[in-house]
Amino acid sequence: MSADVANHLSEHRITRIVADDDAMHVSERNHLAQCDSCRKAVSALENDLERLRRQAVKATPAPERHFVLPAARSERHRLSRRRWRWAAAGSVLSAALLAIVLWVGDNNRLPGISPTTLPVAAVEDPAMIKAQALAVNALPPAYLALSESLDGGYDRGFIDFLIPPLDDDSMS
Amino acid sequence: MAATSSPPPHDRDTDVSQLATAARDGNRFAFQQLVTILEPKIFRMIFYRTRSREDAEDICQDVFLKAFRSLKKLQQPERFESWLYRIAVNRVKDYHRRQKFRSLFSVLNDNDNEEDAQAEPPGERNGEPIDAIVRKEFWQKVQTMLGQLSKMEQEVFLLRFLDELGIKEIAEVLHKSESTVKTHLYRALGKFKNDTAFRAFIKEAQP
Numbered sequence: 001m002s003a004d005v006a007n008h009l010s011e012h013r014i015t016r017i018v019a020d021d022d023a024m025h026v027s028e029r030n031h032l033a034q035c036d037s038c039r040k041a042v043s044a045l046e047n048d049l050e051r052l053r054r055q056a057v058k059a060t061p062a063p064e065r066h067f068v069l070p071a072a073r074s075e076r077h078r079l080s081r082r083r084w085r086w087a088a089a090g091s092v093l094s095a096a097l098l099a100i101v102l103w104v105g106d107n108n109r110l111p112g113i114s115p116t117t118l119p120v121a122a123v124e125d126p127a128m129i130k131a132q133a134l135a136v137n138a139l140p141p142a143y144l145a146l147s148e149s150l151d152g153g154y155d156r157g158f159i160d161f162l163i164p165p166l167d168d169d170s171m172s
Numbered sequence: 173m174a175a176t177s178s179p180p181p182h183d184r185d186t187d188v189s190q191l192a193t194a195a196r197d198g199n200r201f202a203f204q205q206l207v208t209i210l211e212p213k214i215f216r217m218i219f220y221r222t223r224s225r226e227d228a229e230d231i232c233q234d235v236f237l238k239a240f241r242s243l244k245k246l247q248q249p250e251r252f253e254s255w256l257y258r259i260a261v262n263r264v265k266d267y268h269r270r271q272k273f274r275s276l277f278s279v280l281n282d283n284d285n286e287e288d289a290q291a292e293p294p295g296e297r298n299g300e301p302i303d304a305i306v307r308k309e310f311w312q313k314v315q316t317m318l319g320q321l322s323k324m325e326q327e328v329f330l331l332r333f334l335d336e337l338g339i340k341e342i343a344e345v346l347h348k349s350e351s352t353v354k355t356h357l358y359r360a361l362g363k364f365k366n367d368t369a370f371r372a373f374i375k376e377a378q379p
Binding site: 011012014015016018019020022023045048049051052053055056057059060061063064065066067069070072 | 200203204207211212215216219220225228229232233236237240306307310311314332333334336339354357358361362364365371374375377
């Protein structure tokens with residue numbers, strides 16, 4: 001008898017068995033099968049928890065409102081929504097295109113020349129417009145002189161060394 | 173070990189899993205069936221934590237609506253119930269957060285609430301004032317017992333013994349490991365076990 005008493009399940013083990021009976025060891029199961037005292041302790045705790053659960057269910061009122069699914073969208077509604085989406089996308093696209101056209105038109109205008117200041121003949125002839133633009137935007141003479149002197153100073157062999165001609169087969 | 177009157181879990185779980193799969197694939201009727209099966213449980217679960225029928229109804233609506241709208245995100249239909257509980261737990265947390273915020277202004281509304289309470293005592297509408305008192309006392313005692321537990325111990329205890337979820341499901345609902353859940357559960361159960369006054373009360377009480 002004293003050996004049985006010594007082998008009684010501890011409070012912690014009883015708690016663990018009630019909390020999660022899957023975690024019960026074989027030895028505990030065997031002990032419970034033989035020991036009235038431990039079996040009573042386990043079932044007393046389980047019964048109290050079961051009572052608590054049942055009383056909680058009884059002390060809970062029934063809901064007066066039940067969940068109802070929101071109405072399904074009809075095919076017509078879905079089509080209408082799709083049409084609205086396409087219309088909105090179309091509007092945005094048109095606005096974007098218009099903005100691009102305006103922006104490009106504005107940037108293509110030649111710098112320094114106001115269309116209102118050009119003679120009528122120049123406005124009509126594109127070559128004249130370019131000539132006019134070059135005349136207005138010509139580089140200062142000092143820059144032109146500098147570029148000429150630099151250009152003349154380089155040896156052709158040096159240029160070829162820097163930028164090999166396409167028919168160079170020195171690597172083959 | 174605890175005896176339960178619910179049907180064998182495997183069959184019920186299979187039903188829920190199949191219905192959840194169908195609902196995810198756009199079958200509204202399947203979702204409505206899921207609501208029929210799970211709404212009483214979810215409503216009770218929320219009521220245990222709010223103790224207000226109207227608030228529980230509102231939150232329950234939110235939970236199912238959120239589930240319906242997020243069905244496409246559900247990757248494992250076999251875990252639909254855990255997923256639903258997780259939504260409910262989060263909604264209840266939001267509710268308590270709002271309540272806490274409102275309580276900051278409760279001084280201003282105290283008089284109004286007292287008038288409301290006098291105008292319509294709980295349960296009076298059903299002609300069951302005694303039942304209402306018994307229920308109220310029951311929940312007060314439960315609250316006192318739960319008051320000895322930490323927040324996590326309370327949640328784990330309620331999910332395990334009142335909502336009847338398994339350890340694995342609780343771990344999924346709370347996003348915790350099973351060992352963490354067990355640790356909190358053992359502590360909570362130990363406190364319940366030692367609360368002899370509460371255990372004596374539930375032996376006698378008949379709400």
